[in-house]
Amino acid sequence: MLTVRAGTPYLPWHDPREATRLLRYALHREGFTHTYQSSANAMSVLSVTPELTVWCRSGSFVWNEDGLTVTHPAADPTGAAQLVKRHLRRPAVEETEEPEDPWAHGSGDRPPTDSVR
Numbered sequence: 001m002l003t004v005r006a007g008t009p010y011l012p013w014h015d016p017r018e019a020t021r022l023l024r025y026a027l028h029r030e031g032f033t034h035t036y037q038s039s040a041n042a043m044s045v046l047s048v049t050p051e052l053t054v055w056c057r058s059g060s061f062v063w064n065e066d067g068l069t070v071t072h073p074a075a076d077p078t079g080a081a082q083l084v085k086r087h088l089r090r091p092a093v094e095e096t097e098e099p100e101d102p103w104a105h106g107s108g109d110r111p112p113t114d115s116v117r
Helices: 016-029 077-089
Strands: 036-040 043-049 052-057 060-065 068-073
Touching: 016 036, 016 043, 016 052, 016 060, 016 077, 043 077, 052 077, 060 077, 068 077
Parallel strands: none
Antiparallel strands: 036 043, 043 052, 052 060, 060 068
């Protein structure tokens, strides 16, 4: 539990659990509805997809993107959701190219099929 002194305004991004909850809700609005959150002392983790996990600690969201560590202020969960969305919805090079059919220009021989007729 986060301790707050009397007279101190409550800032949700100071609590990693609350900041991650706000990020989770922002991602849900973007269509990422199957996220999983786990929280502990001074840190919270959000599993967005099997390929992407976002950590919240020390006032920042942190995740790895294309081999680089990305940080974003926990005070801006909506902005972090936009960055995550942009990263996850970006088509990979392999997905945009059509695989070449090795039998398209051959002698007409087709590969065997598993179907039984």
